[in-house]
Each structure stands twice: as C-alpha cells, then as structure tokens.
Amino acid sequence: MSKRILVVLSEYGYWGEELVGPIEAFDARGYRTTFMTPHGKRAQALPPSLDSEYIDPPLGRAVTSRDMARRARALDDSSRLDNPLSLAEMIPERPYYSALNHLRELESYHSNLAAAAQELLGGFDALVIVGGSGPIVDLANNERLHELILAFARADKPILAECYGVAALAFARDWDARASLLRxxxxxxxxxxYDYKDGTGFVGVDFNMGPPPYPLEYILRDATGPDGAFHGNVGKEVSVVVDFPFITARSTPDSVTAGEMLIEVLENxxxxxGW
Structure with missing residues (x-):
C-alpha cells in the first residue's frame, strides 16, 4: 500500500524548490500527497523562487536553476494545489480562558481535538511543512498546526520541516509542560x-518586512536545550538532519535530500x- 503524505503550505507564499524537491521524490515512489493550508486558500509560490536570475542576498548567487524554476512553475500552475484541506476546519481552536463557560468549552475542545487527530492520523503516514517566508506569518505560531505536529509526534509518525517551517516545530509543545518538542x-x-538584511516578502501583501522578524537559529538553539543541538552547517551546500521523528532541512538546496530522507525513514x- 502506497504511503500517504500530508503537506502543509503557507497562504503567504512557499519557496518553489522546497515543495518540488520532496514532492518529486514522493511521486517517484508512488506516494499519495494531500495539501493543507491554514484556511483552505490555495497556496502560491513566492515569485523569487520561480526566477532563476534572482540573487539570494546572503549567499551572493542565484539559488534556483533554470530547470528547477521551470519545474516549480509547472507545479505552481498545475491543479494539484487546488482545493487544499483547511487546517481551521479540521482542527478545533482552543477557547480563551475568558470564555463564559470555559470548563465546558475546554472539555469540548479536547474531545473534538482527539477525534480530529485520530481521523488525520488514520489517513496519513507522515507530515511535511514546506518553507519559505510565508510560514513566518501563518504557520510558526499557528496553534492548530502545533496540535497537528503534536499528534503526529505522539503517534511516532515522521515530520519533515524545511527552512522557516522548522519554527513551527520549535513552538509546538504540550500545553501544561510548555517544553518544546525539539528539546x-x-x-x-x-x-x-543566511538571514536577509532586507527584502523579506510575502504573497498577497505589498509588504517588505526587511529582515525576518526573528532569527530562527536562536529559537532553535534555545528550543533544543543543553542535550540537543542546532546544526547550521554554514558553508556546506546541503544541511539535512534526521533525529526521529523529525527531519529538518536548512533551506532551498536541501529539499531533494530532505524528501529522500523522509522516504528512508518510512521505508527503511x-x-x-546528518550529525
């Protein structure tokens, strides 16, 4: 029976190669992929990720080959990304503590969350969170996504996160213990x-954030704690780390290897x- 992969994409833009890399690896193995976004809106690629002449400022060189730009545009223009699942519709929202009937609402929340998690876990073998600048906006601090990550981790099912999608792993944590899953x-x-000093942009809004709003490296170093570690592998072309159930990829050039490593986790x- 073929593996089934749930792929989460930002509605504010994903990096083309960071979707193409894993998806092509999954397609080659006959895996079935289903896409999900925060509110069921169709995801779109960030324009620079489709431009083979775009120069990445920190690296001082182009990061997207002509062939990859063609493949990313073909996927972005295809119907595959149409009609994604809605995270907001499938995972309930935790009630505010100021709710008038908080105890009953919290009980209902936990019951509905358990049912939703069981349904999703029954339908998928692995979770993938695609990177780019978009996840900074609607994935990193998305509590519904955190609950989805927690459910996959508790079920001992692998989770692949790329680039700024890794932030969602750092912020996913048990509500009571508050310790990161990455600890x-x-x-x-x-x-x-490799962070930008200027030019962090998004799909759907005319806004140049400048630098990213947080240095992901510092968050990951704090989240992993004294017994874990962050591996930036600066100066190395590829950086992918597997520490089950997590497969993490640094950025664009790591996408193909990341997909291959998830396949190795699932099949072998x-x-x-990577460390």
Missing amino acids: GKHVTGHPKE GLRRY
Whole structure:
C-alpha cells in the first residue's frame, strides 16, 4: 500500500524548490500527497523562487536553476494545489480562558481535538511543512498546526520541516509542560549567516518586512536545550538532519535530500542522519 503524505503550505507564499524537491521524490515512489493550508486558500509560490536570475542576498548567487524554476512553475500552475484541506476546519481552536463557560468549552475542545487527530492520523503516514517566508506569518505560531505536529509526534509518525517551517516545530509543545518538542533533539534550519538584511516578502501583501522578524537559529538553539543541538552547517551546500521523528532541512538546496530522507525513514527505518 502506497504511503500517504500530508503537506502543509503557507497562504503567504512557499519557496518553489522546497515543495518540488520532496514532492518529486514522493511521486517517484508512488506516494499519495494531500495539501493543507491554514484556511483552505490555495497556496502560491513566492515569485523569487520561480526566477532563476534572482540573487539570494546572503549567499551572493542565484539559488534556483533554470530547470528547477521551470519545474516549480509547472507545479505552481498545475491543479494539484487546488482545493487544499483547511487546517481551521479540521482542527478545533482552543477557547480563551475568558470564555463564559470555559470548563465546558475546554472539555469540548479536547474531545473534538482527539477525534480530529485520530481521523488525520488514520489517513496519513507522515507530515511535511514546506518553507519559505510565508510560514513566518501563518504557520510558526499557528496553534492548530502545533496540535497537528503534536499528534503526529505522539503517534511516532515522521515530520519533515524545511527552512522557516522548522519554527513551527520549535513552538509546538504540550500545553501544561510548555517544553518544546525539539528539546533534546538535533535539528538544522536557517542560520543567522543566511538571514536577509532586507527584502523579506510575502504573497498577497505589498509588504517588505526587511529582515525576518526573528532569527530562527536562536529559537532553535534555545528550543533544543543543553542535550540537543542546532546544526547550521554554514558553508556546506546541503544541511539535512534526521533525529526521529523529525527531519529538518536548512533551506532551498536541501529539499531533494530532505524528501529522500523522509522516504528512508518510512521505508527503511532511518532514525539518525546528518550529525
């Protein structure tokens, strides 16, 4: 029976290659992929990720080949991304503590969350969170996504996160303990050296944020704690780390390898790679 992969995309823009890399690896293995966005809105690629002449400021070179730009545009223009699942419709929202009938609402929330998680876990073998600048806006601090991540982790099912999508792993944590799921884990992600100083943009809004609103490396170093580690691998072309159940990818060039590593986890029981 073919594997089923749930792929979460931002509604504010994903990086083309960071979707193409894993998806092409999954397609080659006959996996079935289903897409999900925060509110069921169709995801779109960030324009620079479709431009082979775009120069990445920190790296000082183009990061998208002509062939990859063509493949990313073909996927973005296809019907595959139409009609994604809605995270907001499938995962309930935790009530405010100021709710008039908080106890009853909290009981209902936990009941509905357990049912939703069971349904999703029954339908998918792995979770993928695609990167780009968009996740900064609607994935990093999305509590519904946090609950989805927690459910997959508790079920011992692998979770792949790329680039700024890794932030959602750092912020996913048990409501009572408040410790990050990444505590004690080894991960990679966008290092400080590769962060923009200007030009962080999004799909659907005319807004140049300048630099990213937070240095992901610092968040990941704090989240992994003294018994884990962040691996930026600055100066190395590829940075992918597997510390089961997590597969983390630093940025664009790591996407193909990240997809291949998830396949190794699913088919060959890989538990550690890249550190």
